[in-house]
Amino acid sequence: MRRRLRQVFIIGLTLSLLGIGVPAWSEDDDRSCNDLMAADTPAYVVCTWLAKPDEAADIARFWLNDDGQNMIDAGPMNPITIDCQEPGAQCPTDGEGDGEMHDVGDPDVPGAEDGGTPECQNGEQCYVDPTGISAAEKSAAKATPAGQAAQAAVQTTMRVWIDTELADDYKAGKLAEAAKKIAALAVAQPGVVGVRFTSQLGYNQTFSTAEELDTFVSEAATTLRTLLPGKKLAAHTVVPLLGCGANDACKTAMTEKYPLLDPERIGAWLSKGYIDQLALDDGHLASQYAEWQIDANEAQRNQWIQVRARAWDAYAQIAAEDATLAGGQLKDEQIDQVISERVATPLQNDAAETVTLWTRWQDDKGQIKRAYGEQWADNATWERLKKLGSVKPRLATLYDPANPEVDQATDLKHLSEVFGQVYLHAA
Structure with missing residues (x-):
């Protein structure tokens, strides 16, 4: 945050040195919230309401009225599905997993501990340190x-x-x-x-x-x-x-x-x-x-x-x-x-x-x-x-x-x- 504020300061200072005017925001702007900032806030830092307090209340009522019916009606969009059996459909075949549905908590592979790391099968190395340090x-x-x-x-x-x-x-x-x-x-x-x-x-x-x-x-x-x-x-x-x-x-x-x-x-x-x-x-x-x-x-x-x-x-x-x-x-x-x-x-x-x-x-x-x-x-x-x-x-x-x-x-x-x-x- 300190570095971000320093960068904002440098940008404002650079603009002033180059003679580029920074637009002034009117105190009469009904979407301005500059009055909430400290008195020593630089002029080029401004505050604008995305939704004023009264508007925020209206937005909340819209979604909560009728036991949240508008929220229910706005439910998730229909998922995009692909039928791999349709002619011309191309589905990847090299993904991870065995292609079968499993319940939460089931072993990752046959013989794995519940909720833990799969046990090695046939003596192969199950984990390789990405750093290469043994x-x-x-x-x-x-x-x-x-x-x-x-x-x-x-x-x-x-x-x-x-x-x-x-x-x-x-x-x-x-x-x-x-x-x-x-x-x-x-x-x-x-x-x-x-x-x-x-x-x-x-x-x-x-x-x-x-x-x-x-x-x-x-x-x-x-x-x-x-x-x-x-x-x-x-x-x-x-x-x-x-x-x-x-x-x-x-x-x-x-x-x-x-x-x-x-x-x-x-x-x-x-x-x-x-x-x-x-x-x-x-x-x-x-x-x-x-x-x-x-x-x-x-x-x-x-x-x-x-x-x-x-x-x-x-x-x-x-x-x-x-x-x-x-x-x-x-x-x-x-x-x-x-x-x-x-x-x-x-x-x-x-x-x-x-x-x-x-x-x-x-x-x-x-x-x-x-x-x-x-x-x-x-x-x-x-x-x-x-x-x-x-x-x-x-x-x-x-x-x-x-x-x-x-x-x-x-x-x-x-x-x-x-x-x-x-x-x-x-x-």
């Missing part, structure tokens, strides 16, 4: 660290995603094998929302051409859609060009530096339905634009303006992603600033619908960075995050089940105090 593959998936974490995570209040990287498998010619392994994780545990199948898409050095990048996204999404009907697909990337705003020099430099990260290409992935959720990383905002005197706040503002202008949220959920709070010990005023700039601003700008915050990661020197204290000891950052209860459903984090802080159950319980969603990493 019970053994699901059982193996459950036994992995990610599978065990998924079982623990669904017991919390968090929505659960599986997070993996399929780009390397695609390059190695093993996409189908890797996708099936990840899909087994997603279907083995009821309650898993979907799969995030790639990160830093087009920003890292995995792909060298735009065509190769597009092919990966298309093939990975198609493969996972087949294996995971009804599950959502997510991806993470960075689009430095968006932070330039109207600075042409900046846009030229970013296009040359990141040729694969063309916003039009990314928008096409969304419009074609390859991705249901797109996460845009904020890590580059603080340093990439200094040459053009664009600070982090301005770059972020530019980014979200561009996202809104492209209407990406009409095709997919847009998320912001940031690791700043897990970058080390921050002072109180620094924590408040980061939360304001990297959490509140994207949500208030109505461009990102969720924010994914890194809470634990390891740098290239092997040092562990946390947003909470070691072994879950109290610290100022975590205490402030726990106070963001009003936006908890919009906050997400990532968790590596193979490298727990304490143990999976303890870690996930603590994470659920702050976050409404969690991405479980699976190798």
